[in-house]
Amino acid sequence: MISRQTPETIQAALARGTVLLAKSSDSPRLDAQLLLAHVLGKEPSWLVAHAESYLARMQAERFTGLLAKRAAGTPVAHAIGMWSFYGRSFEVNESVLVPRPETEHLVEAAVAYLGRRLEAHAFTKHLFTLLDVGVGSGAIACSIAAEFPTVVVDGTDVSEDAVKVAERNARRFNVHGRCKFIVGDLTQPVSHKQYDAVIANLPYVPSADVAALRGSDPDVALDGGPDGLDHYRRLLPALPPVLKADYLVLLEAAPPTIRTLAELVHDALPDATVAIERDYGGRERYVAASRERAATR
Numbered sequence: 001m002i003s004r005q006t007p008e009t010i011q012a013a014l015a016r017g018t019v020l021l022a023k024s025s026d027s028p029r030l031d032a033q034l035l036l037a038h039v040l041g042k043e044p045s046w047l048v049a050h051a052e053s054y055l056a057r058m059q060a061e062r063f064t065g066l067l068a069k070r071a072a073g074t075p076v077a078h079a080i081g082m083w084s085f086y087g088r089s090f091e092v093n094e095s096v097l098v099p100r101p102e103t104e105h106l107v108e109a110a111v112a113y114l115g116r117r118l119e120a121h122a123f124t125k126h127l128f129t130l131l132d133v134g135v136g137s138g139a140i141a142c143s144i145a146a147e148f149p150t151v152v153v154d155g156t157d158v159s160e161d162a163v164k165v166a167e168r169n170a171r172r173f174n175v176h177g178r179c180k181f182i183v184g185d186l187t188q189p190v191s192h193k194q195y196d197a198v199i200a201n202l203p204y205v206p207s208a209d210v211a212a213l214r215g216s217d218p219d220v221a222l223d224g225g226p227d228g229l230d231h232y233r234r235l236l237p238a239l240p241p242v243l244k245a246d247y248l249v250l251l252e253a254a255p256p257t258i259r260t261l262a263e264l265v266h267d268a269l270p271d272a273t274v275a276i277e278r279d280y281g282g283r284e285r286y287v288a289a290s291r292e293r294a295a296t297r
């Protein structure tokens with residue numbers, strides 16, 4: 001308990017938080033840093049350089065409240081309602097998957113592809129159009145829109161609450177004029193349109209494994225059916241009608257299923273060049289399929 005008479009330094013607050021979270025978290029020090037950085041509106045690295053600075057009483061009390069939530073099992077992301085993805089802080093809540101670091105690869109790959117297409121002057125006359133299937137918090141869609149002012153993004157999600165979060169994030173990053181998020185199944189709400197790129201990080205956890213992960217993310221963002229590929233099996237036949245003649249398709253899935261997914265992509269998009277890409281840990285996690293005519297290379 002913090003008394004009015006004893007102001008606490010950042011260092012002391014972090015030590016207090018680390019001890020308090022030791023039983024409930026595998027990363028008590030990091031969690032305490034993230035919570036305190038959030039309270040102070042700073043990056044965690046700022047805390048290190050200001051370890052001797054004193055907290056205001058309100059700040060110490062707010063930190064204590066967040067520590068209590070975390071100690072009761074609430075994930076850090078949900079305790080603070082924010083999570084960092086591709087260098088930006090996204091609003092998150094219980095309706096959306098907390099965006100994972102491995103998903104940043106999809107943004108990186110799309111950004112690299114867009115850079116190449118822009119260099120080839122393919123978008124001097126029209127905007128680049130992208131579809132994010134299963135948009136969730138809008139992490140992928142908003143990141144790409146924020147990187148490229150000539151990109152317009154549609155996103156779909158079966159969760160109405162997720163779409164609301166994605167819309168708030170689009171406003172947060174001032175890309176709402178170029179992002180449209182729609183409630184609906186896979187490509188169904190946009191089946192009349194064509195895109196330069198389609199990205200999907202659909203639920204890919206095998207149903208039998210969902211229970212072990214339940215608690216932090218909604219089931220609708222996790223459950224991919226018996227082998228984790230049910231959503232992709234339904235998505236792939238729906239892709240050709242929504243793709244332009246030149247396109248990029250990027251999909252994320254679980255490493256053990258990625259070769260099967262690549263075969264499914266090859267069957268659905270026989271004209272595409274299909275490649276498997278690895279995550280930061282060296283595991284095969286993504287399938288990239290592209291078709292580029294010589295004129296735009």
Ligand SMILES: C[S@@+](CC[C@H](N)C(=O)[O-])C[C@H]1O[C@@H](n2cnc3c(N)ncnc32)[C@H](O)[C@@H]1O
Pocket residue numbers: 096097098099100103133134135136137138139140156157158159162184185186201202203204220221222231
């Ligand atoms: C694994 S989360 C990914 C969220 C976000 N794209 C990201 O990478 O952080 C999958 C998302 O797909 C949505 N979803 C599940 N089934 C869907 C379907 N049939 N059509 C559209 N979205 C779906 C879920 O609601 C969830 O938001």
